Amino acid sequence: GAGVSQSPSNKVTEKGKDVELRCDPISGHTALYWYRQSLGQGLEFLIYFQGNSAPDKSGLPSDRFSAERTGGSVSTLTIQRTQQEDSAVYLCASSLERTSGRKTDTQYFGPGTRLTVL
Amino acid sequence: SQQGEEDPQALSIQEGENATMNCSYKTSINNLQWYRQNSGRGLVHLILIRSNEREKHSGRLRVTLDTSKKSSSLLITASRAADTASYFCATDGMGRDDKIIFGKGTRLHILP
Numbered sequence A: 001g002a003g004v005s006q007s008p009s010n011k012v013t014e015k016g017k018d019v020e021l022r023c024d025p026i027s028g029h030t031a032l033y034w035y036r037q038s039l040g041q042g043l044e045f046l047i048y049f050q051g052n053s054a055p056d057k058s059g060l061p062s063d064r065f066s067a068e069r070t071g072g073s074v075s076t077l078t079i080q081r082t083q084q085e086d087s088a089v090y091l092c093a094s095s096l097e098r099t100s101g102r103k104t105d106t107q108y109f110g111p112g113t114r115l116t117v118l
Numbered sequence B: 001s002q003q004g005e006e007d008p009q010a011l012s013i014q015e016g017e018n019a020t021m022n023c024s025y026k027t028s029i030n031n032l033q034w035y036r037q038n039s040g041r042g043l044v045h046l047i048l049i050r051s052n053e054r055e056k057h058s059g060r061l062r063v064t065l066d067t068s069k070k071s072s073s074l075l076i077t078a079s080r081a082a083d084t085a086s087y088f089c090a091t092d093g094m095g096r097d098d099k100i101i102f103g104k105g106t107r108l109h110i111l112p
Helices: none
Strands: A005-007 A010-013 A019-024 A031-037 A043-050 A053-056 A065-069 A075-079 A088-095 A097-099 A102-104 A113-117 B005-007 B010-014 B019-024 B029-037 B043-050 B055-058 B061-066 B071-076 B085-093 B100-102 B106-111
Touching (some): A019 A113, A043 A065, A043 A075, B043 B055
Parallel strands (some): A010 A113
Antiparallel strands (some): A005 A019, A043 A053, A097 A102, B061 B071, B085 B106
16 A cells, blocks of 8 residues: 555454554555554654564553564554553554664654544 | 653644744754644654754745754744644654654644
């Protein structure tokens, strides 16, 4: 596709259930980022992938959150045992690459997944 | 705490006027970017300015960077209703694995 896509666009779940959020980056983009945005707030960094590896997981708020990326493309963010405070818009972005000494850091964002935990 | 802090938090101006938003940050950066967000969903990249640049233009946008003051400004000239959105600055640190940090944004409202 032409841009970053995310699915589902909206997800309503009950407290305690697990959810999976999917991100399809732009083809050829090796760097992939997950962010969380609560209502009226800025973006909170969650995790960053370079290829299939995640050099920076420091933003994951708890061990209930995990993410993986396979084949250097699609990424899945999983939230286990969801809590009401997990309600937010989860945004995914990709960029062409991110290498030491030369950073191409323009990120292209997907439309986000709005997660509501009841 | 946030690396990038925009101010003001909210700004309302008349259509046709210029809008200026500021961003301050704390640590040395490799570059700084401005993004726009409509309706609380995906962000759109506007402009990137590198640490060795002082000013950059793109259409009606003008971005300045003062690394000595650790601040940047985004100027939108001749504002239009379609410019109504939230604007975020994002800073990228010097380290290879430094995360890109977004501020909380400035909500800009263009009045007809």
